[in-house]
Amino acid sequence: MPIHIRRLFPLALLAAAWPVFAAGSDVIGENLLWLSIILLAARMFAPVAQKVGFPAVLGELLLGVALGNLGLLGVHYFDAIVKDPIIMFMAELGVIILLLQIGLETRLGDLVSVGARASLVGTVGIAVPFALGAFVAGPLALPGMEFNAYLFLGATLAATSVGITGRVFRDLGKLKMPEAQIVLGAAVIDDVLGLVILAVVSSLVEAGTVSLVDVLLIIAKAVAFLGGSIVIGRAIAPFLLRWASRLDSSHSMLFSLVLVAGLFMAWLAHAVGLAAIIGAFAAGLLFEPVFLKEFETPKMVQDIEALLPATVDPEKRAQFRSVLQRHTHHQHEQMIEPIGYFFVPVFFVLTGMQVDLAVLADPKAVAVALALTAAAIAGKLAAGFAAGKGRNPWLVGWGMVPRGEVGLIFAMVGKKLGVMSEAMFSEIVIMVILTTLLTPPILTMLLRRQKT
Numbered sequence: 001m002p003i004h005i006r007r008l009f010p011l012a013l014l015a016a017a018w019p020v021f022a023a024g025s026d027v028i029g030e031n032l033l034w035l036s037i038i039l040l041a042a043r044m045f046a047p048v049a050q051k052v053g054f055p056a057v058l059g060e061l062l063l064g065v066a067l068g069n070l071g072l073l074g075v076h077y078f079d080a081i082v083k084d085p086i087i088m089f090m091a092e093l094g095v096i097i098l099l100l101q102i103g104l105e106t107r108l109g110d111l112v113s114v115g116a117r118a119s120l121v122g123t124v125g126i127a128v129p130f131a132l133g134a135f136v137a138g139p140l141a142l143p144g145m146e147f148n149a150y151l152f153l154g155a156t157l158a159a160t161s162v163g164i165t166g167r168v169f170r171d172l173g174k175l176k177m178p179e180a181q182i183v184l185g186a187a188v189i190d191d192v193l194g195l196v197i198l199a200v201v202s203s204l205v206e207a208g209t210v211s212l213v214d215v216l217l218i219i220a221k222a223v224a225f226l227g228g229s230i231v232i233g234r235a236i237a238p239f240l241l242r243w244a245s246r247l248d249s250s251h252s253m254l255f256s257l258v259l260v261a262g263l264f265m266a267w268l269a270h271a272v273g274l275a276a277i278i279g280a281f282a283a284g285l286l287f288e289p290v291f292l293k294e295f296e297t298p299k300m301v302q303d304i305e306a307l308l309p310a311t312v313d314p315e316k317r318a319q320f321r322s323v324l325q326r327h328t329h330h331q332h333e334q335m336i337e338p339i340g341y342f343f344v345p346v347f348f349v350l351t352g353m354q355v356d357l358a359v360l361a362d363p364k365a366v367a368v369a370l371a372l373t374a375a376a377i378a379g380k381l382a383a384g385f386a387a388g389k390g391r392n393p394w395l396v397g398w399g400m401v402p403r404g405e406v407g408l409i410f411a412m413v414g415k416k417l418g419v420m421s422e423a424m425f426s427e428i429v430i431m432v433i434l435t436t437l438l439t440p441p442i443l444t445m446l447l448r449r450q451k452t
Contacts, residue, residue: 031086034078035346041067042345057167058440060345064352065437072358082353087346092276094347095163097340099277100262102166103284104336105175106184108230113178117387118185124386125186125400126158126193129379133157137375141368142424149424151201152414156407156428157376159194162187163277163347164402164436168443177450182387183399184281188226190400191275196222198410205417221272226282229265233286255335258287262336275406355433359426369430376435377401395446402439407432 042060049059067078081087134154138145142153162184169180200215244253262283269279360366384397411428414420420428 031084034081034084034087035090038063038067038346038349039342042349046345056171057164057348058437060348061352061437061440064349065355065357066352067349068353068355069357078353082350087350090343091347091350094340094343094345095277096262096266096280097336098163098167098344098347099280100258100284101336101340102170102175102184103262103281104258104287105170106181106281106285108234108285113181115185117391118182119189120386120388121182121383121396121400122186122189122193125160125190125380125383126197128382129157129376130154130197132375132379133372137372141371142427145421145424146419148201148205148419149414149421151204152410152417152419153372153424153428155194155197155201156403156410156414156432157372157379158190158197159403159406159410160187160190160380160400161402161406161436162191162281164439165399165443167344167348168440168447169399172444172447174447174450179387179392179395179399179450182391182396186383186396186400188278188281191278191406194406194410198413202413202417205419222274225269225272225274226278229268229279229282230285233261233265233283237286251335258283258336259339261286351436354429356426356429359430365423365427366430369427369434372427372431373434376403376431377438392446392450395443395450398439398443398446402436403432407435 041063045059045063046056047059049056049062068082070077071079131154133156134150137157138150138153142149165183165187166175169175169177169183174180175184196215196219241254241257244257247253262280265279265283266276267279269282270276359369380400381394381397383400384393384395387393387396407428411420411425411432415425
């Protein structure tokens, strides 16, 4: 029996024993049990996905789909997880940690070098899907709806979830690729423009009109936050790091500073009306290796260097020391990794658990959802061709395809405002599911074919 099949046996035993564990659990205890099941199952499903050639994130998403739909088989124990505030917070923290990791592994200079292309990709990636949803796919696939409903559909199709794509690029070690940098930069622009569209459409629904001042205010806040946080943060980062290293130059201090910066910037982004993940990504960009010389742990370098034989000539000894120092420069990128192992899978499993397979029982709903999915994919692939010559347009386009939690948030806003019917919401959810689940395997295939 293949080893990756045998790995699923412990999960089956755990699932069989869940009534025993659940019988005497209170709210806190139940959350602990849920987390233990999610983390154990995610650790087993991720290698299974990798064994068959898919990224680990796909295994976590599919695990979520399986757990979230056990109710169809009469097992309703996991139904409450999706709405549990503690688990939801941990999932949100997971995607914040993920974007902080991606920011730490991204160099601001690389983003600036693709800034023009990323801006064009991001703009096209918002405009084309919005137009397709509001003026083409919506009226054709869902005739008879109010125009406001089509506007919300367009806003949902314009969304992009950078967490899914960033995880795939990161899992495959491709974050340094120009296409990856374009996608990351474009996703930030998408987030800003998407929030502008959402605010405008929401104002139209609630008040019947929208103020140009409100639109300009949203754009100004976004630009001020992104530009100001990076410029000011990079100006004060060296002094803060130097001061902290005088107190404690260990990696525990650096870990704390990086994590605090990520959480604070995420809060600040949320406070000004942006997505928290954009703040976490911006925080990661602040910690360039050149700022971290105080945390090289010179004693450790000297201790290791002392192990070299005395016969090693000074030039080779200097080269060895240089290699050690470069290694310590980049350790800040990996030091968040352990906490990511805990929180990040919770986000992807919870995203998968929001998939309701019962919706697939309605052929009409499936047909409409497939039409919306085709429009959603076409709009983002069009954005890929805005990346210009010398870049793989399919790689950039598919990197922009997943809607993930961002698309679900947009759809939920429309539902709360009463412009979407239950049927339309379910069809949009299917579109979000398909774009989220299709992207990892397709992006993986494209990345493996890429020769860079």
